[in-house]
Amino acid sequence: MSRTAREQAAPRGLHRSLAACPLAVAALGLTACSRPPADHGAPAASVSAGGPAASAAAGASFSSPPPPHQAPAAGARLGALAWETTVRERPSDKAKALGYLRAGSVVAASAQPVGREGCGAGWYKLEPEGFVCADPSNATTDVEHEIVRAMSRRPDTLARMPYAYGIVRRGGPVFGRLPTGAQAEASEPGFEARLKEWLAAPGEDGAGFRAEHWLAGRTAPPASELWGQHTTREVPWFLADGRAPPANLSGYPPAGSEGIVLARTKHHNGFAFVDSAVSEGRRYAISTQLFLVPVDRLRPVEGSSYHGVEIPGEMTFPFALVRRAGPLMRADGKKLVRERDVERRAALKLSGKQKKFGDRLYFETADGLWISDQHASRLDPAKKMPKWGKQGEHWLDVNISKQTLVAYDGTRAVYATLV
Structure with missing residues (x-):
């Protein structure tokens, strides 16, 4: 039940969808997949303090004017106003959507509109790629706009979780x-x-x-x-x-x-x-x-401190990621004897052999012990490379039944984790 998802080259800070939830990364931040109603967003943990200070100090006058927005770098800028400001491939409302910017994102853009097809306010070209309609409810060239300033606190992309x-x-x-x-x-x-x-x-x-x-x-x-x-x-x-x-x-x-x-x-x-x-x-x-x-x-x-493993720096194929703690077994004739326990999320180098003991499948580790597929998932290189992988693009191989994700740089696996 494997699923691949691609991440194409896109404007700096703008990523295409990697599955059902678009990761809209703007030049100054990225969205979280948190959309109402029903169960909003989903778990996770740390807050970025990037951008201007979002709150007044204790005792400060709340009636004072808002603090000035952090000045952008030289050049024209466009600020996103909608929760999802769509970025299109061409300056037209009929063009393919490349992704979106989250409200408050500020990106480099052309100084003047480059077209008006389906957008009376005009389409602005983003650097280096994509076009955004500057409709008053969608985007603005005024980076001092209240929505841009109110949404200026960016996600912390280096923390366990962005928010x-x-x-x-x-x-x-x-x-x-x-x-x-x-x-x-x-x-x-x-x-x-x-x-x-x-x-x-x-x-x-x-x-x-x-x-x-x-x-x-x-x-x-x-x-x-x-x-x-x-x-x-x-x-x-x-x-x-x-x-x-x-x-x-x-x-x-x-x-x-x-x-x-x-x-x-x-x-x-x-x-x-x-x-x-x-x-x-x-x-x-x-x-x-x-x-x-x-x-x-x-x-x-709070987010997990688990980071997965780098390939080949920390591990090489074939290997197993332990989904839940369990025993490593030693073969004693036709039966297995408990040798020692292994912790959840451990990475184990495998020999490549696997066999059934009773009605359960076991994987052999490089040191001759065995672990059940009830406790661990085996990872091997992708058997069939997608076209974009062969062309050198970054992509993800997500296996829902194994609860694993492998990141590829073209045809080369570089990272694996549990999901």
Whole structure:
């Protein structure tokens, strides 16, 4: 059940889809695959502080003007305004889509439109490839635009995961703007009692569990102290004074002038977050789409430290990746005897031999021991190279049944991991 996916050459920071979820990498960042409604985004963990500071320091005046946007490099720039700003192969709405830019991305572009087919505002050529329509809801040449500035916090591509992630442990409201205590109580009757339970709870269900996860690298008093003092702090300029974000990127219906609740979460929904803010003692996580979820309703999720293996630097074919911990067995006549245990995610060099003992398939390791296919997946070079692989392009071979991924540089395997 193997599946290949290709990554073509594209504008600097713009990647084509590698499967169902496009990895839209802009010159200043990349998207997370987090789209509403239903189960938004999916787990994972660390926040980039790139771009201008997104939040005011504690005690700063929230009514002060937004901080200036970090000046781009010399030359014309185009900023993405839509959650998915499509990049096309030619300056036409009928042209093939190459990928997309996430809202807030800023890329090098032509100074003037190069065509207007299907786009009255004009198509701008990206460097080095692709075209974007500068419709007011799609993109802009004004990199000081509020949406561009509000979305300026970029993903951390060197961290385990590009954003901070949370899984809903108790369903509740999704807020379109930062609520006051009274607004929160109206939306969540009895929330104060539940919040106090969370503050006192031990372990993974309590306020002390990975509390730094939501701080985007800052330091802050404990949640109990913030609540005790009903502090308001770390509020980004675009949420100050009860203001709604400059755009509704969530896909949820607008809350309207009187309401602040966009939707309600369900148990185990997952979201990606770029920052957080404290309103009257309660901390709210700010999503990549600028809606807010109370952190007391979330369980922080951190990415794995597992990095897979480099080929051939760390391992050569054939080899096995251990999906779950289990025994390495020694052959004793027609039976197997437990020799030692092997940890999950270990990489084992194989001899190439495999055979059945009873009704189970086993792979022989280079040192003559055996491991069951119930615990490990065998990896071999791709038997059939796709055309683009033979042409030297980068591509991925994903095997769902084995739960493995192998990255290829042309016909040469360079990396493997579990998925």
